[in-house]
Amino acid sequence: MDDVVDTAEPGREPRTLSRRSLLGLAGAGLAAVGLGGIGGYGVADARSSGAAPATAAPSATRTYPLTGAHQAGIVTPAQDRLHFAAFDVTSTSRTALESLLRRWTYAADRMVRGLPAGDLTASPYDAPPSDTGEAEGLPPSGLTITFGFGPSLFADAEGRDRFGLAQRRPALLTDLPHFPGDTLDPARTGGDLCIQACADDPQVAVHAVRNLSRIAFGTAAIRWSQLGYGRTSSTSTAQTTPRNLFGFKDGTANIMAEESAALAEHVWVGADDDPGASWLAGGSYLVARRIRMTIETWDRASLREQETLVGRTKASGAPLSGGDEHTAPDFALAGRGGAPLIDPASHVALAHPDRNDGARMLRRGYNYTDGSDGLGRLDAGLFFLAFVRDPARQYVPMQTAMARNDLLVEYLRHTGSGLFAIPPGVPDGARLSPTDGAFVGEQLFA
Amino acid sequence: MSRASRAVGPLAALALMTALAGCVDNAPAADSSGTAGGPAGLTVESTASACTLSASTAPSGNLVFTVTNAGSDVTEFYLLAEDGLRIVAEVENIGPGLSRDLVTVAKPGDYFTACKPGMVGDGIRAPFTVTDSGADVAPTGELADQITAATTGYVAYVKDQTEQLLTGTEAFVTAYKSGDDEAARDLYAPTRVHWERIEPVAESFGDLDPRMDLRQADLAEGEEWTGWHLLEKDLWQPTAAANGGEEYVPLTQEQRDTYADQLLADTRDLMDRTHSAEFAAEISADAIGNGAKGLLDEVATGKVTGEEEIWSHTDLWDFQANLDGARVAYDGLRDVTVVKDPALVEQLDTRFAELQGLLDQHRAGDGFVAYTELDTDEVKELSVAVDALSEPLSRLTAAVVL
Numbered sequence: 072m073d074d075v076v077d078t079a080e081p082g083r084e085p086r087t088l089s090r091r092s093l094l095g096l097a098g099a100g101l102a103a104v105g106l107g108g109i110g111g112y113g114v115a116d117a118r119s120s121g122a123a124p125a126t127a128a129p130s131a132t133r134t135y136p137l138t139g140a141h142q143a144g145i146v147t148p149a150q151d152r153l154h155f156a157a158f159d160v161t162s163t164s165r166t167a168l169e170s171l172l173r174r175w176t177y178a179a180d181r182m183v184r185g186l187p188a189g190d191l192t193a194s195p196y197d198a199p200p201s202d203t204g205e206a207e208g209l210p211p212s213g214l215t216i217t218f219g220f221g222p223s224l225f226a227d228a229e230g231r232d233r234f235g236l237a238q239r240r241p242a243l244l245t246d247l248p249h250f251p252g253d254t255l256d257p258a259r260t261g262g263d264l265c266i267q268a269c270a271d272d273p274q275v276a277v278h279a280v281r282n283l284s285r286i287a288f289g290t291a292a293i294r295w296s297q298l299g300y301g302r303t304s305s306t307s308t309a310q311t312t313p314r315n316l317f318g319f320k321d322g323t324a325n326i327m328a329e330e331s332a333a334l335a336e337h338v339w340v341g342a343d344d345d346p347g348a349s350w351l352a353g354g355s356y357l358v359a360r361r362i363r364m365t366i367e368t369w370d371r372a373s374l375r376e377q378e379t380l381v382g383r384t385k386a387s388g389a390p391l392s393g394g395d396e397h398t399a400p401d402f403a404l405a406g407r408g409g410a411p412l413i414d415p416a417s418h419v420a421l422a423h424p425d426r427n428d429g430a431r432m433l434r435r436g437y438n439y440t441d442g443s444d445g446l447g448r449l450d451a452g453l454f455f456l457a458f459v460r461d462p463a464r465q466y467v468p469m470q471t472a473m474a475r476n477d478l479l480v481e482y483l484r485h486t487g488s489g490l491f492a493i494p495p496g497v498p499d500g501a502r503l504s505p506t507d508g509a510f511v512g513e514q515l516f517a
Numbered sequence: 518m519s520r521a522s523r524a525v526g527p528l529a530a531l532a533l534m535t536a537l538a539g540c541v542d543n544a545p546a547a548d549s550s551g552t553a554g555g556p557a558g559l560t561v562e563s564t565a566s567a568c569t570l571s572a573s574t575a576p577s578g579n580l581v582f583t584v585t586n587a588g589s590d591v592t593e594f595y596l597l598a599e600d601g602l603r604i605v606a607e608v609e610n611i612g613p614g615l616s617r618d619l620v621t622v623a624k625p626g627d628y629f630t631a632c633k634p635g636m637v638g639d640g641i642r643a644p645f646t647v648t649d650s651g652a653d654v655a656p657t658g659e660l661a662d663q664i665t666a667a668t669t670g671y672v673a674y675v676k677d678q679t680e681q682l683l684t685g686t687e688a689f690v691t692a693y694k695s696g697d698d699e700a701a702r703d704l705y706a707p708t709r710v711h712w713e714r715i716e717p718v719a720e721s722f723g724d725l726d727p728r729m730d731l732r733q734a735d736l737a738e739g740e741e742w743t744g745w746h747l748l749e750k751d752l753w754q755p756t757a758a759a760n761g762g763e764e765y766v767p768l769t770q771e772q773r774d775t776y777a778d779q780l781l782a783d784t785r786d787l788m789d790r791t792h793s794a795e796f797a798a799e800i801s802a803d804a805i806g807n808g809a810k811g812l813l814d815e816v817a818t819g820k821v822t823g824e825e826e827i828w829s830h831t832d833l834w835d836f837q838a839n840l841d842g843a844r845v846a847y848d849g850l851r852d853v854t855v856v857k858d859p860a861l862v863e864q865l866d867t868r869f870a871e872l873q874g875l876l877d878q879h880r881a882g883d884g885f886v887a888y889t890e891l892d893t894d895e896v897k898e899l900s901v902a903v904d905a906l907s908e909p910l911s912r913l914t915a916a917v918v919l
Contacts, residue, residue, distance in 0.1 A: 248738045254824075367904060368814045371911035373807075384615060393586070393612025406591050406610035407636065445893065446821065446900035471737060481814075 131210035131271060137180040139496040140353055141339065142511065144215030145433065145458050146328040148307040150269040153299030153437040153454065154276040155359065156284065157262025157489055158291040160224065165234040169516050171290040175218065175266075175283055176510035177503045185211035188282035203285065206278035214270040216279055218511045219357050219491030222246055224263040239515060241340075241348035243356065243463055244492045250485065251474040259361055259487030262294045267357070267456065269435075273300065295487065297361060299437025299454045306435060312388060312396060316364055316438050316451055317482070319381050320388035323396055324423065326433040337431045337465065338458050350514035353495030355458045358432075358466045361439070361487030364452040369482045380478040382417030390419060418479045421472055430465040432457040452483070462490060557581070561632065563611070564588040568632030568641040575623070576650035582619040582630075586611040590635040594619060596645070597629040609636075625649040660853055664802045664917070667849035671805050672797045674845050675715050679788040682711035686784045690777040693748060696770075702752050706831035706884060709745060713838030714845070715791075717811040722790060729783050732825070743776055744783075746828075753828035802850060806914030809846035812839040813907040821900045823888040833885035836899075837876055843910065844869055850917050858916040861909055868906040875902050 135143045160168060178188040189201025225240035226232055246261070268279040277298070284293050303315045304322035308329055315321040326333050335341075342352040369377070374385060382400065383390055390400035391412045400419055406412045413420055424431050435458065440451040459465040474480060494512040501509035560571040561584040570582075584594040591612055596605045596619070605628065606621035625647050631640035685708030692700035712719060712730070720726045727735075729744040736742055751768045768776070790796060819825040820836040847865060855862045875898060879886050891899075 249736075251735050251737045251740075254734055365818050368817055368907070371810060371814070371907055373911075373914065376807075387615075389612070389615055391610075391612055391615070393591070394614045398614070404591065404612065407593070412591065412610050412612050446897055447904060448900070475737060 144217035149302040152273040156296035158264040173510040179216040212270040212272040217267040219265040301438040304434040359489040360455040382419030563632035578652035706834040710838040714842035812843040830887040832888040
């Protein structure tokens, strides 16, 4: 074991292929193609504003830097795999919390570059290695690690200020309201901190959360976590629209990385949005919802019913008003008897910005399947992730309307939930160190 | 309670579809229709000025027309009888650029095809011939009569259940308002049986269903809770621990009167609406078939999991009632189905009986044991049997209307 990690470490350069063996690279590249061709696109840095991502052969060696004006993992072209984790801070010390974030940032920066979480050359033989090792030999796989802060970090259920941060809690960072039909499991809901790790190789994503969790022991503990596969959204025009577990294309109308103006309007928190929480400027809010699909009953629905409920054709994803996938839906176009071809209670109608006061979201969700439920049915569905500038305006009204009226709700059950403030990125060029370096969310503690 | 019931319920959604029996689109290739041979496939391209078929003749039996709308208006496609008037099969609401399959069973004879871009006028017509393939195609006249009998019978069943629901609700409300909680608890499940038997019908009235059958978890923040489950909770009052940590506050007499009276008025309203001519006209063979499937979906998502009656735990009563309703719907269509798909009938007969046999093991007195008395294995066994029945039941509609 130690010889693997020891020989892998020396001579690493940032942003170059470092953790892979040739064999591993080839294997990962084939795997990505095998997953419906929705693997990598060789985008060097999709966060450069306005830069159209280049489409190239899938590359498992691509990396996305941790630093930048915004955190990576938001407009980054959605990778294939997810490991999301919500943490409870177990320490009462603000210093310990800051230290954790500093050590997390340092380790995350290493891992997204394909390096082990810690410097293995400094690991004594009689100590456990500072990286768990399972990602050794794997390419960076486009890993991004995105950190967030939950409402409970700022004040506990009794309103107590835990870390002297209560005054800086963003006004919009509150627990989401109860929506009709919610059957939230407390063990899958909330959290003081969150980590979204995305990569094209599940082992790379899980490795990241595993090592960050290890670093957190004593300061924070995982409250719940979720694996996801088969990204359900495109976040770049260079990506094809994937399908959710209903078998339909999803997220066709998503905000794309190329839409700079839309990102500024709908995703990034502005400098003047919340005077009490100016630290969040350049950040965003992340809405996480674990949405179980009753896929067994869905699979028994006639194609007529399925298409009526979604409002799109199953085969091409075209709206029922005609055209192809990217044709704008025509909600007024009427068929027999004057009834609109797209049912006003269909998912596409209720989720459309036109029906939501122009609100759009950057969706970045994944399918999930967590085994079965003991009744012979798969526990499967959508792990919904969406980045918004204002959850109260961009998510809550839409979810309220959908929970009440969306025909699809019959087949959906929200079982987990979280809202997190996503701080801006660590500036490019900042010095990172586990003891005294810059860290994600530093502005909050300034 | 269906959680989507505030919107278009199953029946209302069906109203968007054609009510014509003998017409279905988007069905899978009809390999289970009981006729010999695979379906004959034809393509149709509909534009503003042309209706182009890949062939003007086809062998009798199953036909699939794949209709592509290459024009810029919404279009429809028809297969008309020799007289050019009677519609044999149709597919409607095809948006520009989209394709849809029309699957039908045609006897030998002369027909017309017609595309109707813009959904106006007589359409662009052409003669079409169905040659005799030797396939056994059921006489449509007899089937039509059977379907009429099925719909008439089902409408009568729905009416009868709403009448019994009203009678039961009157007694329940009287007991509840007078403070005789024990009597009200005894009446709760046996009365709701009449609701649960026709649940998809009740849900099709999108205003009544949430008022009468909403569960607490289905409420939006700040929304007023009314109906059966509010009274259920008041009759089976939870401890604070079972009530999200909050002490349960019983309803006042005034609240009891208000909510009980509203439930009774809504029940009367439901009965009146199911007795209208408009309601009877909406009940078609596909509505009944989909209703049967919908009832089993209700069992799968609400009853077998014990989520419907979380305070009284009388879920097995609802389970039986949903099954009763599905069975009645199926029985009405069984004569039609046995002609078209005897294998499906055999499978459904068996699986209805198997599920009923399992449920019967949990009978107690006039009703059933509480859901909480079931162990995990018993719930799993029921769930598996529900799935086993639901899967073939989901093919009933297509088998009947094709």
